[in-house]
Amino acid sequence: MNIEQLLSIVKDALADKKAHDIEVLDVRNQSSITDFMVIATGNTSRQVVALAQHIVEKAKSYGQKPLGEEGSNVGEWVLVDLGDIIVHIMQPETRDFYQLEKLWSEANTVSNLT
DSSP states (O other): OOHHHHHHHHHHHHHHTTOEEEEEEEOTTTOSSOSEEEEEEOSSHHHHHHHHHHHHHHHHHTTOOOSEEESTTTOSEEEEEOSSEEEEEEOHHHHHHHOHHHHTTTSEEOOOOO
């Protein structure tokens, strides 16, 4: 599976469970740990955890086993590591506080995926 397909799976999984403010950042020129970061918002801790679980299930169904998942015990901020893609799902207050988009402001935002 290529990275564009995996990004599409992640975005579809987030849309399935009604995530909002989905941002895909191309961090290949800024980071050696991953190629893309996906940042999304869930309204409650339950939704944040459900979004992460849905991404993990969808990725596995396409043969992509996540390398790790952190934060699902609390649900304020859950990180799903898919290797070339790291997904951050946060509640609105957490996302406003950490402002990852500003931290990675030099990254290109990906708008069109095939």
